[in-house]
Amino acid sequence: MTDAPRATRGRPRVGSPALLEEAAFELFLENGYAGTTVEQISTRAGVSRNTFFNYFTAKSDVFWVGLDASIDRVAASLDVSSGGGDARSTEALRDSLLRAAKLLGPSDVPWVLTHFELIGSTHEVMASAIGRATRLSSVIERGLGDSAPAAVSRSLAFACVAAVVAAMTSWAEAGPGRGSLAPHLEQALSPVLTGFTAP
Template sequence: MRTAPTGRPGRPRAISRGMLAEAACELFLERGYDATTVGDIASRAGIARSSFFNYAAGKAELVWGALDERIAGLEAAIDRGASVAEALRGLADGFHPDQLALVLAQADAMRMADHVDLESAVRGYRIARVVARGLRAVGEDPLGAEVRGGAHGAAVLAALREWAHDGAGASAFATHLARATAYVPTR
């Protein structure tokens, strides 16, 4: 007697990077960040561990990937000659709540506050470096450009944290970023 196959025949179910990120955040809340493996995330999402890597290089990329793409856009805008203010508006425009907002708001519950601190520092430095390069390109003193670049990196991250804690989506991220960058000194 033959038994019926347990899985659905044909193509595997469709999955997206966003679905993987949702599965990851569920597991981070249940088990904590360090106790959650890529295999756990893939299993929760219903895919093979090896398929996970078609969507992300690791679990950190699921959380930070959308921001990394926006930082790359910031860099491209600066390289095209956009002003720092224009490039930062581009980073903020259309920024929608995603897993990063959940992680920033729930880092302690996910037992990943140290991870958030480390990864935030990396992104802040990348933003600082790009902004400083843009400021130097328009003739700003190198030291002043570095200081203001660092302040802009800190402003972006402070705005992200405030936006997440206030209920991401309740207001536009651009509003929070405009408030934060208002504290950055001009020449």
């Protein structure tokens, strides 16, 4: 009779976005952003350089792990709720954005927003932020589908991205008692959506 296979716990996965984020932020505080390399981040996290690039395409990507996940959630939500008339699409957009924002609590503020003076306005960081804004606007525009003329959908998408940026800035500035992103986003987003749905 053969022994039943024993349940064994596998070795913990080496490396993760969170582990690399933590190592990067420690090094940014010690050496500044420009003075920190991907190799140093990988070494501090105890992983290879290749492992870093399994998760990120550039050093600046470590700032946006939570935001990237939120954009993914908005995209999935809008894909599920796509269709219907203009009012329904605008309401679905609002719900999708606020639902994602509610999942971002006080400790989820992108590190770069609370340490911008340390990081500085580097081209790489700005390009990574613009990349996320462009992706979010594309997600929104695609989610709106044919509910409005292309120019209107594009304008609404860019206006919503501006509201998200304004909300994230006020959220970061609110300090440790800031709560979730949702109330900040609702305040910034409401006049935008009201303006686009007004007769």
